[in-house]
Amino acid sequence: MPEGDTVWNTARVLHRALAGHRLTGSDFRVPRLAATDLTGWTVHESASRGKHLLLRLTPPTDPSGHVEATATETTGQRWTLHSHLRMEGAWRTYRPGERWTARPAHLIRVVLYTDHAVAVGYHLHEVALMPTTEEDALLGHLGPDLLGPDWDAAEAARRLGAHPGTTIGEALLDQRNLAGVGNLYKCELLFLRGVSPWTPVGAVPDLPGLTALAHRLLAANRGRWTQSTTGSLHRGQTSYVYGRRAQPCRRCGTAIRKEVLGDRVTYWCPVCQPAHP
Known part of the structure; x- marks a missing residue:
């Protein structure tokens, strides 16, 4: 499941x-961009913002250094190819001529084709091409990025606290509060802090501590594909509660429970995370 560290x-x-x-x-298989041709453009960088992927491109030039006319009808302006992975999306890279499997x-x-590699985006969402200068119009509403240079645990806690009646389980998934937490980290964070997912934000102690822990967990998994909150990378030992319905809690032995909160499945231990009165 793509979360902030996976997108990073x-x-x-x-x-x-x-x-x-x-x-x-280039080959776009989405109606809005079906006629777009990015041949000649250069990939300046690939970056992430929360769960959003941003490929920043510089326009082609002729041998004299002049900017050529392009499909986007711009002159000398950098553009960004934006995509969102949501639940099922993925990008894969291949060598030229290699089978896409x-x-x-x-x-x-x-x-996207180059002389050195082919990048294939599967089941992508919100695919769009925009001037790089307009990225903020699309992403400016996001909270501090857990793996970005703008990370600020205090600001993330302030945004969470601005909606005291919302359940903490739903608030953590709201990317306007902090960008990068998905369902796995939501469940694991709340277990580690001993907080029921149904607790109102206003009743959660030490919100800055919660957001700081979120940052530490995602940062620990940055650079690897196996997400672990327990410290173990062995199969079946990487999480405390997520994906472990009816299995014994690693702390108290109580069966882990699973229910729907909002529109997402939630895992928790009813003993280690007692319900808020």
């Missing part, structure tokens, strides 16, 4: 494969 890792994979290289072709072909939404 994906951005780095794309950066290593594409950054500094000129696109030799990650997902069925009908799930492909974007293909």
Whole structure:
């Protein structure tokens, strides 16, 4: 499940494969961009913002250094290819000529070609091309990015606290409060802090401590694909409660429970995370 650390890792994979290289072709399989051709554009960098992926591009130039006319009808302006992974999305990179094996072909939404690599985006959401200067109009509402240079635990706690009647389980998933927490980290964070997911934000002690722990957990998993909150990378030992319905709690032995909170499944231990009165 793509969460902030997974998106951060994906951005780095794309950066290593594409950054500094000129696109030799592009294939957009989404209606809005079906006629767009990015041939000649150069990938400047790949970055992430919470759960959003941003491929920043510089326009092509002719041999004299002049900017050529492009499909986006701009002159000298950098553009950003934005995509969101949501629950099912993924980017994969391949060597030229290598078979694309990650997902069925009908799930492909974007293909970018260079002389050195091919990047294939599967089941992507919110695919859009925009001037890089307009990124903030799309992403400015997001809270501090847990893995970004703007991370601020106190600001994230302030945003959470601004809605005291919301359950903490729902508030942690609201990317306007802090960007990067998904369902896995929500469940694990609340277990580690001994807080029921149904507790109102206003009754949660030490919100700055909670947001600081969120940062530590995601940062610990940055750079690897196996997400672990327990410290173990062994199969079946990477989480305390997430995905462990009816299995014994690693602390008290009580069966882990699973219910729906908002529109997402929630795992918790009813003893280690007692319900708020």
